[in-house]
Amino acid sequence: MSKELVIQLYQKQDRKRRRVLFDLFSDTIQLNASLRFIAGLINQELGQEEMVSEADVKYCRYYFSGKATSRPATISSAHRESKVPVGKKESGKEVSWTDPDDQNFNLNNPVKSKFSKR
Incomplete structure (x- = not known):
């Protein structure tokens, strides 16, 4: 690549x-x-x-220097295996889950509103 190519690309506003x-x-x-x-x-x-602007240099630094390409990866299999299984505590005891449909949580709700039926 040569300097003439860069000049031509900037004159034509090539992407x-x-x-x-x-x-x-x-x-x-x-x-x-x-x-x-x-x-x-x-x-x-x-x-x-004034062919190349400060914004061009900033853009090149960000997108082409390799920093922008190191995006966070998805959860790897090693990371998934190290997590605690759902429903288990770290101590190994099972967690007891409550079902909000089975219990009446509105009776325990301390927040009162003018729209409540009480």
């Missing part, structure tokens, strides 16, 4: 321009410097003023 920019200038984009400084370096190297 893959940032990916090509990162592929060509990845070392410069990942420098520990300000976004404005990095955008200035890239523009100076391309010979174009």
Whole structure:
């Protein structure tokens, strides 16, 4: 890839321009410097003023540096096996579940409302 390709992609506002920019200038984009400084370096190297913006550098850093691709994985089988089975406490005793349909919970409800039938 060449600098002329990046210039053509930016002039045509191609949607893959940032990916090509990162592929060509990845070392410069990942420098520990300000976004404005990095955008200035890239523009100076391309010979174009204000072609690459600070937002382009920020976008490339976020989406192409590898940090955004490390999304949280789903629950692995090892993690699922380490969980306590449903209905069991960690001590091994069974948990007694109550059925709200069997018991009258409205009698134990301390909240009173003008809409209640009491």
